[in-house]
Amino acid sequence: MSASIRRLTPLHAPEAAVGVQAIRALESQRLGAERGASPSPLMERAGWDAARLLRALNPAREPVHILCGPGNNGGDGLVCARHLRQMGDDISVYLPESVSRTADQAAALAAAIQAGVTVFTNPSPPKTTRWLVDALLGIGAQGPVHGALAETLHLWAQHPARRLALDLPSGLDADSGADGGALRCDHTLTFLRSKPGLWTGAGRGVCGEIWLSTLGEGLISDDAPLAPIQLGGHHLITDWLQWSPRSRQPHTSHKGRQGDVFVAGGELLGAGLLAAQAALWSGAGRVRLASAQNSLVLPHSPELILDALDGLDRHPNQTVVVGCGWGNQSSQPLEHLIERAARLVLDADGLNAVAHNPNLAQTLRSRSPLARASILTPHPLEAARLLGCDVSTVQRDRLAAAQAIAEQFRCTVVLKGSGSVIAHPNRQPWINTTGHNALATAGTGDVLAGWLGGLWAQSPTGDPQHLAAIGVAWHGAAADAVPTGSAPLTATELIKAMYALHPHSMI
Numbered sequence: 001m002s003a004s005i006r007r008l009t010p011l012h013a014p015e016a017a018v019g020v021q022a023i024r025a026l027e028s029q030r031l032g033a034e035r036g037a038s039p040s041p042l043m044e045r046a047g048w049d050a051a052r053l054l055r056a057l058n059p060a061r062e063p064v065h066i067l068c069g070p071g072n073n074g075g076d077g078l079v080c081a082r083h084l085r086q087m088g089d090d091i092s093v094y095l096p097e098s099v100s101r102t103a104d105q106a107a108a109l110a111a112a113i114q115a116g117v118t119v120f121t122n123p124s125p126p127k128t129t130r131w132l133v134d135a136l137l138g139i140g141a142q143g144p145v146h147g148a149l150a151e152t153l154h155l156w157a158q159h160p161a162r163r164l165a166l167d168l169p170s171g172l173d174a175d176s177g178a179d180g181g182a183l184r185c186d187h188t189l190t191f192l193r194s195k196p197g198l199w200t201g202a203g204r205g206v207c208g209e210i211w212l213s214t215l216g217e218g219l220i221s222d223d224a225p226l227a228p229i230q231l232g233g234h235h236l237i238t239d240w241l242q243w244s245p246r247s248r249q250p251h252t253s254h255k256g257r258q259g260d261v262f263v264a265g266g267e268l269l270g271a272g273l274l275a276a277q278a279a280l281w282s283g284a285g286r287v288r289l290a291s292a293q294n295s296l297v298l299p300h301s302p303e304l305i306l307d308a309l310d311g312l313d314r315h316p317n318q319t320v321v322v323g324c325g326w327g328n329q330s331s332q333p334l335e336h337l338i339e340r341a342a343r344l345v346l347d348a349d350g351l352n353a354v355a356h357n358p359n360l361a362q363t364l365r366s367r368s369p370l371a372r373a374s375i376l377t378p379h380p381l382e383a384a385r386l387l388g389c390d391v392s393t394v395q396r397d398r399l400a401a402a403q404a405i406a407e408q409f410r411c412t413v414v415l416k417g418s419g420s421v422i423a424h425p426n427r428q429p430w431i432n433t434t435g436h437n438a439l440a441t442a443g444t445g446d447v448l449a450g451w452l453g454g455l456w457a458q459s460p461t462g463d464p465q466h467l468a469a470i471g472v473a474w475h476g477a478a479a480d481a482v483p484t485g486s487a488p489l490t491a492t493e494l495i496k497a498m499y500a501l502h503p504h505s506m507i
């Protein structure tokens, strides 16, 4: 494999994604240094790395068909075809007729034909194809795929060939992850830098395994002006060692130094119980589970301290988790908790109550000027209610939606779903890359809220955005231990799986 290609999934090291505008700036900066040849040196490297990756993925050298579009993404496909042909592989290319070509693509086409590549203008799939390369559209795609390219994607939708996308699956929006009709690919080789749209929204569903070719450059030292978006991976769990009081005081600590969590339960007692258990297993020293009904019986969790909803007043310096299973209880205790919590994790029905009650919304907004930080954990529907829009608007641009909520309420926001976005006012967001649909079971959100509360209680001065990114990565990493496919992960099992991932210090 070329030294400039790295596999990014699963993510185990710090990595950033940058938007299309920044990629274009980087491209002209790089081309400025290497201008002259056609196809451009960048296209040459992109096509060469694509051929190298395909060779590694297709060791039996089964027949490959490359769909090339009208722009430079298609040019990458043509360069790839030329290299594979020169290596003696069975290659064919589709290129729509009568398109106006970029200069680089025209040069790449001439070189490919000269090397003996067969170019078809008929989009119908050849029967023998075992690997399909999607080089129809890259970062130049504007909106959903239309015209001849959409028809081509449609023709291939049911074909059993394995698929490699160049730069990104055609039709996926590189900035937002909005789906514009992309084929679901097995692998994606992205160029120069990873893009945010690969990681959130429809991205993970259509990209398959994600690979990065930096196109031959060395150190990534020039990204500061590119406003990179950090990607959260498995490595973030080890960040916790720097924060955890247990790792800093391995022998001398006691429960009073491990942080106190106050989980305010609601009508659905199980939800509060899950959050409280998660807080406990995350390492918090004491966890109180409060509810309006004093008759809670907890045969399985005698470690939890039962309390009443006004119990926060007796021990005010606790991290409060509220909203899980809250139901339609009175908003009065909720308002009191939102106002008083030293640190607040607000989830589920707590968010719905804020969306519907302007007084609660104002109370929440007032926390930030008082230096009381909050983490909100909406799923897309709750996010839509907070923003007063519909879910599809949230999902079309999850980064923008999470940022809007963060700015509106001056809080850290975890917008859950595929590629959870962790936003914070006036900062670039993070995107989480761990986890998959095994987490799509009832109660896993309660576990996340409780785990975040537990971590935060242990490290009360920690940066809430970084801390939320750690907790979300941890939650997803537990799911990654379960094979993708049909196996679910119940919320109770999830807590145990998260516990098993506690990092160990070397002392």
Ligand SMILES: NC(=O)C1=CN([C@@H]2O[C@H](COP(=O)(O)OP(=O)(O)OC[C@H]3O[C@@H](n4cnc5c(N)ncnc54)[C@H](O)[C@@H]3O)[C@@H](O)[C@H]2O)[C@@H](O)CC1
Residues within 6 Å of the ligand: 023, 024, 026, 027, 042, 043, 044, 046, 069, 070, 071, 072, 073, 074, 075, 076, 102, 136, 137, 138, 139, 140, 141, 142, 143, 144, 145, 146, 147, 149, 166, 167, 191, 192
């Ligand atoms: N940015 C870089 O540094 C590099 C870019 N390269 C490649 O160049 C690509 C970008 O090339 P381009 O800017 O030419 O853009 P694309 O090749 O992504 O697409 C542009 C073409 O697609 C058409 N188009 C746009 N939206 C469409 C839609 N929704 N439905 C149907 N047709 C649509 C446009 O009319 C235009 O002809 C990258 O994705 C990458 O693959 C590589 O050559 C190497 C380096």
Ligand SMILES: [K+]
Residues within 6 Å of the ligand: 073, 134, 135, 136, 137, 138, 165, 166, 167, 168, 169, 170
């Ligand atoms: K593509």
